[in-house]
Amino acid sequence: MARILIIGAGGVGQVVTHKCAQVPEVFSEICLASRTIDKCNKIAAQLAMPIETAQVDADNVPSLVKLIRSFRPELVINVALPYQDLHIMDACLETGVHYLDTANYEPVDEARFCYKWQWDYHERFKERGIMALLGSGFDPGVTNVFCAWAQKKHFDEIYDIDIIDCNAGEHGQPFATNFNPEINIREVTAKGRYYENGHWVETEPLSVFREFDFPEGIGSKKIYLLFHEELESLVKHIKGIRQARFWMTFSENYLKHLEVLQNVGMTRIDPVDYNGQKIIPLQFLKALLPDPASLGPLTRGRTCIGCLIDGIRDGKKKRYYIYNICDHQKAYEEVGAQAVSYTTGVPAMIGALMILTGKWQGKGVFNMEEFDPDPFMEKLNKHGLPWTEVIL
């Protein structure tokens, strides 16, 4: 029985709140707080169990501290935006409460994400006797746990990891993103980066691609190399690793729109003078694009996210693939959100479950692959994200 505070009432917040409310024997008291309280109240009204809601600006540490002191949670689940991570971690430190998020910190004025800022909190969390679990979504999150599972059950040594993220869904909109448009476009337009033999290799945005044949009828699709945050922690924690890459599918239509938006400057994140007012083009674009939450009832098709892993077992080469397939419509029927939010929100709930039931314990700041994957893998099957493994 535990009290939890969820911060952020967007697509992922919708799913985490629903999924936590499905496990009242652990999450007995829930408070959902966000910048716009109406969004929290709308989600609260869909649930069978009563929850509290609150308005909070998660960039304001004293306001966060006040909210935490009044609700007294054991854990804060941060599903606001990556910009808020450090502020929420500061508030958790001040109040002595565990912390969990699904995306690593990113400064607003610089499209650069890395774990250093959050790893730097390790000693302070340790001294305070509390735990921060970073990246408990799907990718990062489940993909890290898949790698830990492969290391534990299938390999003596892992050499190559390819994380492959496919959204084979259709929402029927000319251009929209499946999660926060600002974060999504910053990620996709950044330079690619992968790990090879102890070094990071940088590539031009979306310049490296190949075909990948996805299972269960999804079929062959073009996948593009991107930098993704879990690569940074996996190369630190998976022993023997020589190569780590991240790939994602994009439709031709998405890429066509993105290219034009980039060419005309709409994806810029520096302030531009407009009629005597400073505006940030990407933030303005976000205001024009469909809210990802509105895509829920429109999206058809499936996602397929998994890890293709090469290594050695008993002196022989081994290739192994582990993946989850999630159906957009089924996710919407269950929790009122499409599969991209669902595949992020379910692991956030399971990560919280791991901490609150004592299955994963630690003092300091941790990534997912540092813990025993077994209890997490079992809960994925139970809570809506079953996985399949294949020896190739």
Ligand code: NDP
């Ligand atoms: P949304 O934009 O739909 O939701 C973000 C929510 O955070 C909104 O409700 C927003 O409020 C709220 N928020 C933003 N700023 C503040 C603030 N200063 N104070 C309080 N609340 C604030 O995003 P998503 O739900 O799609 O994504 C949530 C997180 O999940 C992001 O960090 C994203 O990067 C991460 N993610 C992780 C994935 C993974 O697999 N690991 C995959 C997909 C997403 P308002 O409604 O007022 O704007």
